[in-house]
Amino acid sequence: MIRRVKFLAKEAQLRVKYMTSKDCIFCKIVSGEMKTNFIVETDKVVAFNDINPVSDVHILIVPKKHIESAVEISDSDASDLVEMHRVAKKLVEDNKLEAFRLAYNGGRFQHVGHLHMHLLAGQKVDWKKL
Numbered sequence: 176m177i178r179r180v181k182f183l184a185k186e187a188q189l190r191v192k193y194m195t196s197k198d199c200i201f202c203k204i205v206s207g208e209m210k211t212n213f214i215v216e217t218d219k220v221v222a223f224n225d226i227n228p229v230s231d232v233h234i235l236i237v238p239k240k241h242i243e244s245a246v247e248i249s250d251s252d253a254s255d256l257v258e259m260h261r262v263a264k265k266l267v268e269d270n271k272l273e274a275f276r277l278a279y280n281g282g283r284f285q286h287v288g289h290l291h292m293h294l295l296a297g298q299k300v301d302w303k304k305l
C-alpha cells in the first residue's frame with residue numbers, strides 16, 4: 176500500500192515536471208536545443224535511447240511534428256505515423272530483435288505531452304515504471 180502511494184506520488188511529480196516545462200522537451204530534442212544522440216533521424220522522425228530505460232532495449236520513436244498524444248492524431252498526421260513505424264522496423268532489423276514490444280502511454284501514464292512510441296525488448300520489461 177505504502178509502495179503504491181510512493182509510486183503514484185513519484186509519477187505525479189514527474190508528470191508535473193514534464194507538463195510544466197516552459198516548452199515541450201521532445202520539441203527541444205528534435206530542434207537540437209537539448210543535445211541528444213539520435214539512433215535514427217529521418218525528415219519526419221527521430222529515435223533515441225530512453226533516459227530512464229525499463230528494459231534492455233528502450234528506444235523512443237518520436238515524430239518531429241508536435242502531436243500531443245496517440246488519441247489526438249488526425250488524418251494530416253498519417254505520413255508521420257507511417258514513418259514512425261518504418262523507423263521501428265529499421266530498429267528491429269538493425270538490432271536483430273527477435274521479440275519486441277511497441278507501446279504508447281496515454282492519460283496519467285503519459286508524462287511527456289508529445290507523441291512517442293516506446294520500442295522495448297530484452298529479458299524483462301518493468302511495466303510498473305513505464
Ligand code: AMP
Nearest residue numbers: 200224225226227280284285286287305
Ligand atoms: P511517457 O511516460 O510514455 O510519456 O514516456 C516518456 C519517456 O520519456 C520516459 O520513459 C522518460 O524516461 C523519457 N524521457 C524523458 N526525458 C528524456 C530525455 N531528455 N531523453 C530521453 N528520454 C527522456
Ligand code: ZN
Nearest residue numbers: 199202241289
Ligand atoms: Zn513537442
